[in-house]
Amino acid sequence: xxxxxxxxxxxxxxxxxxxxxxxxxxxxxxxxxxxxxxxxxxxxxxxxxxxxxxxxxxxxxxxxxxxxxxxxxxxxxxxxxxxxxxxxxxxxxxxxxxxxxxxxxxxxxxxxxxxxxxxxxxxxxxxxxxxxxxxxxxxxxxxxxxxxxxxxxxxxxxxx
Numbered sequence: 567x568x569x570x571x572x573x574x575x576x577x578x579x580x581x582x583x584x585x586x587x588x589x590x591x592x593x594x595x596x597x598x599x600x601x602x603x604x605x606x607x608x609x610x611x612x613x614x615x616x617x618x619x620x621x622x623x624x625x626x627x628x629x630x631x632x633x634x635x636x637x638x639x640x641x642x643x644x645x646x647x648x649x650x651x652x653x654x655x656x657x658x659x660x661x662x663x664x665x666x667x668x669x670x671x672x673x674x675x676x677x678x679x680x681x682x683x684x685x686x687x688x689x690x691x692x693x694x695x696x697x698x699x700x701x702x703x704x705x706x707x708x709x710x711x712x713x714x715x716x717x718x719x720x721x722x723x724x725x726x
Contacts, residue, residue: 567608577602577611584618653682654693657700664707672711675704 578599585595598614605611660675679701686694 569605569608569611573608573611574602574605577605577615580615580618584615589618648690648692651682651686651689651691651693651697653678653685654691654697654700657682657704658696659700661700661703661707664703669707669711672704672707675700676708679704 581590581595581598581602584590585592590598602611602614605614657675657678660671660678663671664675679697682693682697682700685691686697
């Protein structure tokens, strides 16, 4: 909130009282006076008299800049848990299932693996190892089928 001339004068009065009581030395008093007349907001004025017995306005109107409670007694904020990418889990499951399904789940494993790695790079989720494993198992199954078909075609060509 912006400060008025009256707010600045109340701050100057508190500074004068602090100087008269011996709480402020002459150089510090003059420096604070200069800053009080240049202050634009209530927060700037409050900072000038925060260590003196009273401020320019009641303390309840201002939000403290730092907590007054020691950090030991502050409630701890729980960190946001990092989740595992579901596409990475799907890629891993499809990759593991390739021997059981005779390679039928290899293509979904490769697609999900590439999709998961892109999402993980973008969002910072976990699961890159799962996605990579699904990719490797999927490509191995596809390569195995390609090799099987190549051998089958070559053996058929030789027998003609």
